[in-house]
Amino acid sequence: MSTAKCPSCASSDVGVLDSQRAVCGYCSKVNRRVFQFCCDCQREWPRDASSTSACMLPDCALRAALLSDTKISDPFSSARGCPFFRACPKCKALLTHNGKGCPNITCPHCHTYFCFRCLSRRCIGLMDFDIDYHIDYFPQRGPLRHGHDISICRVVDNSLNF
Numbered sequence: 001m002s003t004a005k006c007p008s009c010a011s012s013d014v015g016v017l018d019s020q021r022a023v024c025g026y027c028s029k030v031n032r033r034v035f036q037f038c039c040d041c042q043r044e045w046p047r048d049a050s051s052t053s054a055c056m057l058p059d060c061a062l063r064a065a066l067l068s069d070t071k072i073s074d075p076f077s078s079a080r081g082c083p084f085f086r087a088c089p090k091c092k093a094l095l096t097h098n099g100k101g102c103p104n105i106t107c108p109h110c111h112t113y114f115c116f117r118c119l120s121r122r123c124i125g126l127m128d129f130d131i132d133y134h135i136d137y138f139p140q141r142g143p144l145r146h147g148h149d150i151s152i153c154r155v156v157d158n159s160l161n162f
């Protein structure tokens with residue numbers, strides 16, 4: 001059992017009820033109703049759930065993997081610093097990066113080409129330091145406008161999509 005943490009107040013002072021289910025005393029008091037949550041996918045346990053031991057929320061295992069703190073630490077990997085697992089933006093397949101080549105990968109299930117870092121399907125690998133370089137060396141061209149001219153490749157939190 002991993003250390004359970006309340007997704008609402010971030011307290012670890014929670015009562016574990018089952019293998020996945022826990023209750024937060026603080027949030028129960030504040031909300032004036034029992035606040036239970038899934039320790040794995042970090043969402044509120046549905047109040048009308050028929051099952052009390054297994055989480056029935058969609059994509060529970062997928063979200064749990066995406067929330068894991070494990071990051072790619074290989075200094076030679078182009079995806080260094082990224083979470084170990086990413087979900088394909090199209091078919092939600094759970095994927096890993098083999099560390100070789102550029103951060104872009106092709107999903108083996110639906111053949112979607114996307115960036116392991118920023119999850120964009122049109123990433124050209126422009127990093128923050130490229131923008132600094134541009135401003136330092138081409139000031140007469142004016143600043144690059146994020147989201148308009150270019151999209152900057154930043155590691156994004158994949159679990160927010162689910």
Ligand SMILES: [Zn+2]
Nearest residue numbers: 006009024027
């Ligand atoms: Zn709480």
Ligand SMILES: [Zn+2]
Nearest residue numbers: 038041055060
């Ligand atoms: Zn769950």
Ligand SMILES: [Zn+2]
Nearest residue numbers: 088091107110
């Ligand atoms: Zn896919």
Ligand SMILES: [Zn+2]
Nearest residue numbers: 115118123153
């Ligand atoms: Zn990218």
